[in-house]
Amino acid sequence: MAKRRSRFTNNRALQSATLLVVSLSVALAIWLAIVAIADLPAFILPSPGQVWERFLRALADGSLARHMWVTLQEVLLGLLVGVGAASLLGYALAKSRRLERALAPYVVASQSIPIVAIAPLLVIWFGPGLLSKVLICALIVFFPVLINTIVGLHSVPQDLRDLMRSLRASRWQTLRLLELPAALPVFLAGLRIGATLSVIGAVVGEFVGADRGLGFLINVGRGEYDTALVFVAVFTLIATALVLYGLVVLLESRLLWWQRVNGNRT
C-alpha cells in the first residue's frame, strides 16, 4: 500500500517537472522568435544568450551575489518585523472587539495608500540604508498577515473554546493547545502572500533611494542601457520570491501534516 502510494507521488512529481520544462522551453522559444523576427537592438530586447552571458559576468565579478544578499537581508528582516508585529496586533484585535472597532479604520485606511507613495517618506526619515527598506517590507507584509491572523483566530470552533473553558485552561494554554494549531493553516496562507510581497517591498524601497540591492541594479542597468543586466536582476528577483514561497509551502507541509490525512479520506 505504502509502496504504491509513493510510486504514485513519484509519478506526479515527474509529471509536474515535465510540465515545467515544457512550459519554460515554449517561453524561451517565443522569446527567441521575437528577437529573431523583430530584429530588435540589444538595449530594447536582448536575446536569451546575451542575458545568460551577462548573468555569468555578474556572477563572476561577485556583483550579483553582493546585491542579492542586500535585498535578501531587507526581505527577510522586513518579513520578520512585519509578521511579528502583525501577528501580535492580530491576536489583540481578535481578542477584543472594542480594540478591533477602534483600530480597524486605520488599518484599512493604511491599505488605501500605495506603498510607493509612502516609501519616499520612509527613506527621508530613516535614510537610504537598510532600515528604511526593512520598514517598507514590513509595512507591505503587515496587512495580509494581520488579516489572516484575525480570520484564523476567529475560525477556531466555539465548541472547542467551550471545551477549553470547561477544562479551566489558562489563556496561555488556550493559545498553545487550541488557538495556535487551529489558526495555523490560515496564518500560513497569509505568510505565503507576505513572503512574496516582501520582495516587492524591497525593490520599491531600493528604487526610491539606495546604492545597493537588486532594485538598485535594475536602476543601474536602465541608466546604462544595459538591458541584459535588467533582465538578470529581474530573474534573480523572481527566483528569490519563488524560493521564499517554496520555503513557506515546505513549512506548511511540515506543520500541517494532519491536514493531508484528512485529504486522503475525503
Add this chain to the structure above:
Amino acid sequence: MSKKAAPLLEVKDLSAAYRDRGGELCVLERISFTLQRGQFVCILGPSGSGKSTLLRVLAGLLPAKSGFVKLNGAPVLGPQHGVGLVFQDANLMPWRTVSQNVGLPLEVNVSENGASESRIKKMLGVVGLSRFSQSLPAELSGGMAQRVAIGRALIQEPDVLLMDEPFGSLDAITRERMGEELLRIWNLEHKTIVMVTHDINEAVYLADRVLVLSSRPARIKVDTPIGLARPRKPTLRYSKSFGQLAAKLRKAIE
C-alpha cells in the same frame, strides 16, 4: 433535609436568558431538581426548548440569571473540576491523535494521581479504542469519534458527565450501538450522567429518570422515573412496558 443522602447536584429556581439584539430572551424559567450520585438522567424536550442551555448552565459555561446550581453542595459559578462534557459532534482537535485527544484534560490540568500515559491507555481500553490510539480524528467513523470524546470527558474522573445530544449526528444503528456502549461504560465507571436528547426511545432505554422540558421558556413539565430493570437488553425496546413509558413521554412533550 431528608433521610436521603445529600444530592450530588442541586438545581433550584434556575432561570437563564440569552441576550440578543432585541433584549433578553428568557430560555429557562424556574427549574428545580436534584440528582443523586450514580443516577442516569435524560433531559427530553422539543428542539429549541433550552435543553442545551440548561446543560451549559450546569457546566458553568453560562451564568444563571437567578436561582442556583450546586455541585457537591458548592455553588457552580464557573467551569468546575468534577464535570465532564460531551458535545453534540465529537468536537475533537483534528491535529491531535486519538490518544492525545483523550489526554488533553491531563495536559491542561497536570494530573495529581498517576502518570497520564497509563491513564490514557486505560481509558482507551474502557472506550474500546486501544487499537486506534495513534489514529487521527479524520480517520475515525462518527461513532468512534464520539467514543474518543467520551473518553476525554471521563479521563479526569468527573463526578458528573454532562452530554449534549451526544449521538444526535449518528445514524440510527450506530446510535443504538453507542447507547449500549454508554451503558457498558456507565456500568464500569458508575458515573452520574445527565444526557440531553430529543429521542424518546433513547431516553427510556438509557435513563433511570427522565425530565421533560416544555417549549421556551423551558420549565420542567414531567419528572418521571424509568423503572425498567437493569441490565437492559436491546429486545427491551419491543416490550410492552417500554412502549407504555415511551407513549407517556411522547404525550408529555406535545
